[in-house]
Amino acid sequence: MTDPERLKREAAARALALVSDGMAVGLGTGSTAKHFVALLGERVRAGLRIVGVPTSEETRMQAEGEGIPLATLDEQPVLDLTVDGADELDDRLRLIKGGGGALLREKIVAAASRRMIVIADGSKRVACLGRFPLPVEVNPFGLEATRRAVSAVLARRNCPDDLRLRSAANGTPFVTDGGHLILDAHLSRIDDPEALAADLVAVPGVVEHGLFLGLATGAILATSEGLVELGQV
Ligand SMILES: O=C[C@H](O)[C@H](O)[C@H](O)COP(=O)(O)O
Numbered sequence: 409m410t411d412p413e414r415l416k417r418e419a420a421a422r423a424l425a426l427v428s429d430g431m432a433v434g435l436g437t438g439s440t441a442k443h444f445v446a447l448l449g450e451r452v453r454a455g456l457r458i459v460g461v462p463t464s465e466e467t468r469m470q471a472e473g474e475g476i477p478l479a480t481l482d483e484q485p486v487l488d489l490t491v492d493g494a495d496e497l498d499d500r501l502r503l504i505k506g507g508g509g510a511l512l513r514e515k516i517v518a519a520a521s522r523r524m525i526v527i528a529d530g531s532k533r534v535a536c537l538g539r540f541p542l543p544v545e546v547n548p549f550g551l552e553a554t555r556r557a558v559s560a561v562l563a564r565r566n567c568p569d570d571l572r573l574r575s576a577a578n579g580t581p582f583v584t585d586g587g588h589l590i591l592d593a594h595l596s597r598i599d600d601p602e603a604l605a606a607d608l609v610a611v612p613g614v615v616e617h618g619l620f621l622g623l624a625t626g627a628i629l630a631t632s633e634g635l636v637e638l639g640q641v
Pocket residue numbers: 436437438439440441492493494495504505506507508509510511514
């Protein structure tokens with residue numbers, strides 16, 4: 409296992425200790441959450457009784473393969489704990505997510521959870537959000553009009569107007585599990601995430617954005633010097 413993968417696994421293993429019998433657990437998406445789902449699968453096969461709610465089709469398929477009992481969020485609308493990765497986080501537990509395109513379901517699941525624990529390697533911790541491009545999920549209808557409205561928001565917030573329609577590996581537009589498109593906003597820094605988030609959700613056509621504010625309750629960061637915990641873990 410490479411060093412980054414080992415660190416992700418360590419963070420996931422620490423989060424696994426938070427799971428106990430009878431819990432409803434939100435299962436995140438991405439390469440770090442993938443370790444958590446794999447480790448959770450081992451525990452389930454050893455007798456742990458939980459139900460998982462996946463945040464993407466990718467995670468659903470992995471969890472099914474691991475033999476983890478699953479429910480939809482409609483069947484299980486309140487979750488005890490969600491464990492998910494992040495593309496960036498600051499010391500106030502504000503996050504950028506959606507590098508894998510799962511931000512909408514991830515945010516709905518996180519908001520339905522009593523606790524949301526972020527697992528990541530230490531490189532994801534930043535002093536100021538925005539180095540990672542901010543995903544903005546949009547309805548395909550009226551894409552150009554929505555793009556202009558999002559650009560206007562960025563201009564008002566003194567952010568660079570660098571919006572790029574995300575492409576899939578084959579060059580066609582990337583389509584989310586919900587059938588939407590993603591505009592990645594290359595901003596370098598976000599001085600006021602709360603204000604930007606409020607402006608973005610007010611744009612008709614914007615389905616969701618990757619700023620997760622006030623959702624994470626704790627974070628487990630794996631560094632080469634050991635685990636660092638932020639918030640309540
Ligand atoms: O849409 C993807 C998710 O928000 C991921 O949690 C995020 O991109 C982090 O992924 P990774 O653990 O692969 O860095």
